[in-house]
Amino acid sequence: xxxxxxxxxxxxxxxxxxxxxxxxxxxxxxxxxxxxxxxxxxxxxxxxxxxxxxxxxxxxxxxxxxxxxxxxxxxxxxxxxxxx
Numbered sequence: 576x577x578x579x580x581x582x583x584x585x586x587x588x589x590x591x592x593x594x595x596x597x598x599x600x601x602x603x604x605x606x607x608x609x610x611x612x613x614x615x616x617x618x619x620x621x622x623x624x625x626x627x628x629x630x631x632x633x634x635x636x637x638x639x640x641x642x643x644x645x646x647x648x649x650x651x652x653x654x655x656x657x658x659x
Contacts, residue, residue: 576637581629583618585611597640599633 576582582600584590585607594602601617603610621629639645 576633576641579630579634581618581621581626581633583614597632597636599629599636 576599582594582602584594584600584602585605586602587604591602591604594600601614603614
């Protein structure tokens, strides 16, 4: 996401949740070849405008939610709250 690229993710769990909740690409379960082929088709058929929007959203989400400095500050704040 930080590279401003849409995500094509074959996996489950938190990674899948992040892709789906933020609308930054396509996700399929591991080994689900039909869904992977479908996702590749969706990627291939995406218009330039759709791809630009995915790229913009991916970069925006990376900066807002996954910036290391923000994550460290949030983690520090949570630790400080729990130990106080």
